[in-house]
Amino acid sequence: MADQAGFDVPPTSIAALQALAIASRRGEAHSPRLTAGALKLLEQLLAAPEPAANLSISALAAQHGVNASSLTRLAHALELSGFKALQALFRADATNAAFFSTRAERLLDLGQVPNGNRAPGQQQALWQEEMRNLSRTAEGLDDDALFRAARALIESRRVHIVGQRACFAGAHYLAYYLGYLRSDVRLIDSLGGINLESARELAAGDLVVGISYRPETRVSVDYCQQALEQGATLLALTNHASARLASMTDLTLLASAEGPFFFNPMSSLFVLIEMLLSHTAHELGGEAVASIRRREALIARWQIE
Structure with a gap:
């Protein structure tokens, strides 16, 4: 159900999860109490939803350089029953017909897309990730x-x-x-x-x-x-x-x-x-x-x- 600030807690969709992440980043009242590490992990999951929808908890944790328990604690901090409930939100989103527009909105809202007003290093974000994609493809x-x-x-x-x-x-x-x-x-x-x-x-x-x-x-x-x-x-x-x-x-x-x-x-x-x-x-x-x-x-x- 929605709390006083209008948030869905626990979140029932990726859009609601995204709103919680943004509110938490801004420090808004009634937003989830997430540690800096938990908030960073949540934003990483939202920026790359496909692995979050498909990988096991251990594989997803390894990809993000955290312990599997960190994903479970994140789910509980969002008042979800556990990792499976959190992953279910990403899986439901993956079947949404608005796949690309949802991704674009999420990246923009979370500040994941570089623009001319940001530090020069962020202009290389796409290039660096593509290099990682090539490396992961060759290594795997x-x-x-x-x-x-x-x-x-x-x-x-x-x-x-x-x-x-x-x-x-x-x-x-x-x-x-x-x-x-x-x-x-x-x-x-x-x-x-x-x-x-x-x-x-x-x-x-x-x-x-x-x-x-x-x-x-x-x-x-x-x-x-x-x-x-x-x-x-x-x-x-x-x-x-x-x-x-x-x-x-x-x-x-x-x-x-x-x-x-x-x-x-x-x-x-x-x-x-x-x-x-x-x-x-x-x-x-x-x-x-x-x-x-x-x-x-x-x-x-x-x-x-």
Whole structure:
């Protein structure tokens, strides 16, 4: 219920949790009594809600450099029953259709977005976080999974690559350069409503590469599910181990996408795709060179600039 200041205590939504954090930072009357460390932890959780929604208490604590008990104490200070109740707020927010606008509002309200009036060092916040995203992606990459993914790209009869909305850029990039290395690569772009017709061709021996970031696009997930039902194999490229695509296959490559940005940071996805293409080319060896030369000869013949 709301207290005298109009706060929801305990909070029943991320918006209410955000309001409590702002009130606590300002020292407003009737705001939650949070220690400096607890307030900092709460603001960090709000600035990066995806891990808070999906990681275990121990993993989330390790990510923020605190003990798991700190998360439990924070939940109790907010008059929640415990960590699971706190995490439930983030999970509910992750399924909200207003995912990006909510994130933008939260970052602005919490002062997480650099602007021209702030110290010069804060202008590098996005850059520094993207560097951390790249490092986390490289450090967390499973060499065996990368090898199996490359072999799947090589050995599959056909490769369908699907990624909608922001992920379409990565899907196009992968499809274009994979087409230099092998034949029968198809980019699923939804033009003309051809998704169902394309999926109908898939069968055992084929591979679908599904690229989807939270909040995941239903079309991409449905296409991958249909492909699996018809016997195809799925390679998932996503930013969370708990993503729906990741739950559908044992072949998943993760690209870290965290930080104070209104939308999903995409730099690590492209680096991950570059690693995958490079590994595939190395596995193919001389075949890759021959295939690239054939593609270049065709480009020259058609005088494509």
